[in-house]
Amino acid sequence: MNDVSAPAFGPDPARALAASATALLETIDSAVTVWDGALRCLYVNASAARMLGCPAQELPGRPLAEVIGEERFRACEAERAAVLAGRTVEFESQVQGGDGLRTCRIRLLPRRHGDGRQDGFIALTDDVTEARELRESRARRHETELAIERSNDALRMLYEQTPAMLHSIDTEGRLLTVSDRWLACLGYGRDEVLGRASVDFMTPGSREAVLVEYLPRLWRAGRYDRLSLQMVRRDGTVIDVLLSSVVGRDPEGRPLRALSVIEDVTTLLDRAAQLRREQLARRELERQAAELARLASERREMLDLLAHEVRQPLNNASAAIESAGAMLADKGEQGASARLVRAQGVLSEVRRHVDNTLAVSTLLSGAPSPPEEEADIDTVLSVALAELPRAERARITITRDTAARSALMDSALVRLALRNLLGNAIRHTAPGTPVTVRISDSEAPLALFIDIIDEGGGLPPELLPRLFARGARVRHPDGRTSHGLGLFIAHRALEVQGGELRLLHSGADGTALRLVLPQGQAG
Structure with missing residues (x-):
């Protein structure tokens, strides 16, 4: 190991203290490197040498860019400028060492002489790869646990708030969960029903059918679909429902619970009954309409016959009066002729009324065409x-x-x-x-x-x-x-x-x- 205490830490009076500090730096886990103002290496401790994968005696005097590589040298330009400007800088970076790429926390401190002059910087580097991975692993596990908890809450909320009547029962037929729609439809609170037998909310006939036939069949077959039952609301009113169930099993195939979907078909059945009544009423109306059409047809035939039987004599009389009037006029019988004209006017008026009466009967029964x-x-x-x-x-x-x-x-x-x-x-x-x-x-x-x-x-x-x-x-x-x-x-x-x-x-x-x-x- 090179002795860099003299150039790094000052003149001879401090040599002993510098030597002690150097010895101490050799024992710590943090990698310590010292760089002068020209960015040449002055000192590396044993941890730094191991991290860089190079013998410590080969590093002093080498440029920073050569030691850490051009890419990392350029990547740390901002941090390097900050420490050379006299500020302490701390950051994380990926460092390529002898045992691969490591995540390191790096702290850069200005290097000063005794008179306060700054000359380069000191780098303290700690390998936090395992610690970070552990921290991230714990964070991921915690986030996963939170996600599972949120998912369970969301599923429970989704189940309870689904706009359908849902319930689940255990193998004894007791209610484990119910949806909000189930509660609203039957008029109960959740605390009033959980743990009770699901058949407690059915009519006696439906209760017997479920206990004797349908529940045993459900646990054997694993499901049944659209079972017609009747349930009783809290106020005593009865609703018609269709119940479909599916069994959930453990890894060994043993039944754990059954999830049921219930469809309230009371209104549907009422409407079906009303539709049947309306269909019967419509058929009766159609029968009556056909009968009225038959009667109307008969009436039109009678009116046509009446029109012929009435109009023909009136037309004949009118023609006879007109002919007689003309003959009397030719003979100079003006008085008689005038009376015949008046008589003809009366016949015309009678014929007009007959035509109008017959027309009213026809027009009132006719549809626009x-x-x-x-x-x-x-x-x-x-x-x-x-x-x-x-x-x-x-x-x-x-x-x-x-x-x-x-x-x-x-x-x-x-x-x-x-x-x-x-x-x-x-x-x-x-x-x-x-x-x-x-x-x-x-x-x-x-x-x-x-x-x-x-x-x-x-x-x-x-x-x-x-x-x-x-x-x-x-x-x-x-x-x-x-x-x-x-x-x-x-x-x-x-x-x-x-x-x-x-x-x-x-x-x-x-x-x-x-x-x-x-x-x-x-x-």
């Missing part, structure tokens, strides 16, 4: 006008704002609506007052419009809120009473084919009503 075929507009108008009294037809003027000659419509229903609206316009305006039928159309939405415009005194104000309601009766100034059937029929005749009847205007200068007949999609 858009027309599929087009009808000739002029033909429909001509038929409707022909049903008006001959003397009144001259009052009707037809104007066109469209070139359309045909349109989608149910021609019979449109004819019925036109006849009622034109008849109303004639009856409720002064004799000879013109009535205009205006035909127009629109592109958005695509529709045909037929407007009925009169020049009467307008509709009674009290009628407007219920204009198209069935039976909207109103008394006119002349003492006559309207029964509201004509407007209702016209409105319904448009409605069942997807159209509508609108009031455009009503006032002292007259009334305007519009038939709207949709024509499908534009373009």
Whole structure:
């Protein structure tokens, strides 16, 4: 070992003390190295020589970079600059020694002369590889224990807070754990149920089935699925459940416990029963609907027969009266002819009421159905006008704002609506007052419009809120009473084919009503 006490520790008066210090440094486990300001080695103790894997006598005078290697030399640049600036530095580093890479705690202290001048530094290095590994091992074990504890807590919390009815039992059938949902559903606290037999919370019938049949089978087979049972809540109410269980065993295969999942199917069974009742009720309604449809069909057949049996004599009588009136007029019997005209008007009114009555029966039972075929507009108008009294037809003027000659419509229903609206316009305006039928159309939405415009005194104000309601009766100034059937029929005749009847205007200068007949999609 080189004697470095003289250059390291001062002049001769301190030589003895330096020698003692050097001897002491040779006995400690810490590796001690001394470096001058030029970073040349001045001293290494035995521990440092062993750590560096080099004889101690070969190290003094060698540069630091050569002793520890260029890579470590550059890696410790910041710490080296700090100690050369007069600060004490402590850090950990990996040191390549004779027995491999070691983890070391290094402390750098400024090296000073007696007069306070700094010249290099002293490095104290302790191998903490085993200590660190032990510390890390203990920390890892502690963290593992904490993780296991946290995992157990999390599993227990997950089990208890799972939104399902769960319980586990031991081989005696006593409750070991229950979930919060189990407690909430049955109305108990956890301390009230743990340790008790699981069958204590079942109806007598379910309890007997579990004890006699299902528990023995569970321990033998290891599981059962969706067992139908009944459990009793704390308040005494009974719930229907499906219970599925699986057995947990020890390494030797002996049963330890059984984990059960319970599904409350009370509401499901109630709904199933309600569904069965509703299905029965629906079948009964369908039967009644079929019976009503049969009766409605019979009624329509009777109405069609009645329409033929009533209309035919009325038409024959009307034709006979019209022919007789014409003959009397030719012979100059004006008085008799006038009476026949009045008689024909009465027959027309009777026929109108019969048609409206039959139409109401048909329209009320009919479901909306858009027309599929087009009808000739002029033909429909001509038929409707022909049903008006001959003397009144001259009052009707037809104007066109469209070139359309045909349109989608149910021609019979449109004819019925036109006849009622034109008849109303004639009856409720002064004799000879013109009535205009205006035909127009629109592109958005695509529709045909037929407007009925009169020049009467307008509709009674009290009628407007219920204009198209069935039976909207109103008394006119002349003492006559309207029964509201004509407007209702016209409105319904448009409605069942997807159209509508609108009031455009009503006032002292007259009334305007519009038939709207949709024509499908534009373009």
